[in-house]
Amino acid sequence: MDRPVSSHRPSGDKEALLSNVALLYYGEGLTQGEIAKRMKVSRATIVNMLRDSRDLGIVDIRVDGRHLSGSSLARDLREAYGLEDVYIAHAEADQTLSRAETLAQLGRVACSALLDVASPGDRIGVAWGETVMAVADAMPLNPVANVEVCQLIGSMISERVPASENCTIQIATKLGAQCFTLHAPGLISNADLAERMRAEPTIKAQLERLGALDLAVYSIGNVRPDTHLVAAGMASGAELTAAREAGAVGIVCCRYLDAQGAEIDLPPQARLIAAQIADLRAARKRLLIVCGADRSAAALAAIRGGLVTHLCVDTALGTALLHG
Template sequence: MPANPASAVDRKPRLVSPKADPTAIDHMIRAAWAYYFDGKKQSDIAAMLGVSRASVVNYLQEAKARGYVRVTMHPEVFVEHSLSQELADAFGLTAVQVYPDGEDETASLKRVARGAADWLPRLLAPGDRLGVSWGQTVFEVSDAAADTPIDDMTVVQLVGSQATPLGFAAETCSANLARRLSAECVNLHAPLVLSDAGLAKQLSAEPSIARQLEAVRACNKTIFAAGSCSAVSHVVASGVVDEAGLQDYRARGAAAVICGRFIDASGAPIPGEIDARMIGVTLEEMRGKEMGFLVASGPERASPALAVIRGGYATHLATCTATARRLLEQAA
């Protein structure tokens, strides 16, 4: 008996590549739509397309890899989490989301960044001016963000640009989020740290830079991370301060870094000569915002995050289980 053509089709899983034929691309899109929007079973989709179930699995994986499909959990699930409520109550925060730990710190950071990226648009409204910091954590959030247009939205770079071994600059974080939110982007076209305080003052007075700094001050919401004061701190790796400078700040009680500026364990600023050489948001300007969205992942970030919270810079927190528990232990 001759083989049934339908059963013979695609016995091996069909992988979709960038050079795939139009039929394969069409199958991928149809499979994703049927599975995620119509709720059809994979076996039913296979029969509909005339392919194997293994091929359907590959189509769905490829659709997610290309960003055609994005699977999310509703943020309220995490707000209801007991750790979230404990943290909010303990520190007087408006809202907290705690995400499950990954298999290592990198995986945990990815989870927290993805969760924060999904939560962020729900915290924004038309007309908002969102100030965006920099660093690995904020970059991961911006990289994980989905396209979520918000009317009359402005995204503002909070600190000047600085070379970093991580492969991105401050403007990358703000530009990524502006693109995802379909927002106007105000980048700060100046270095974060200059060699001379007089030069920094002069450059800040330039009309174009002055307008950008005014946009920084006008932000009603911010998203940022709490930098550490360890030897591997981002401020050292990026050259904001050298190791000797970091040791001086630590000797004076530095516990965390916000946008390149140092604070102690209570959140009070620790002044230094570098402040006059910096172009970007000040610590005073970071306080009292309608929303200060702190993203922190990793037990070593608990102490910096605690300093930031105690200083009144944060209203919202996205973190992982291990960091949440460490925060509660340190606050006890």
């Protein structure tokens, strides 16, 4: 049974406790399990305490993104696809990770990639989904001067991921950025109403802002039946089947791409309040973050379509892209 860690400690005591846990983990190299055993709490408690130590600025993690992009796999992918940089979330050869564990690891690496790519004064567009949420959850407190963070997809929620604005708000907060959420549902009930809503002055101004991004941060989904687009209720199984039959291999900002990265105009596109594929392509820097070899066709489509300048993937997907 966990020994309770009181939430009523004076702030100085709490910070001292968090500092001690951080020192054991980052300084002495103990595993989370070893620390949990020593302190007689669960491993989940230690995970939360380490996160709190980062969020409160007790721990200042500075990872040079050049080390993450310096592996032979990263170099080979850069050369193969003409990318500016590639970041790899590496797993040990004998390490078997669940998708959730791989996604969390990728999220941490993607944070370093984002901070490596972002520059003072940038306007950053942030998408939605499990992968982007993993980045938001792992994002350290690291202000970047004069940055704007904009929501790329209107408000939506699913059983897998909190509301789409959460990704944008969390990343904006950690960057100390001005946050522009998209004040509309991501999906409207019919195309005519969606068109009228996109013409509303407030929504129109927000969407126009997405056409002038310096950095787009997003992921891409595959077109399997369990894709998040269907799970979130934004497309039906029949619509997804029709998209696959039309050649769709990937989904970006709830829009379908074919194998060459061209957009396929099929439902629910006409009912969306979200960034256009052209908005992402127009951004000077385009950071694609993808987890899993099952998304290799989708990731390759984004690369072929000119939607990627910087790529962050796990080892399995990186290998599939290089040799698949």
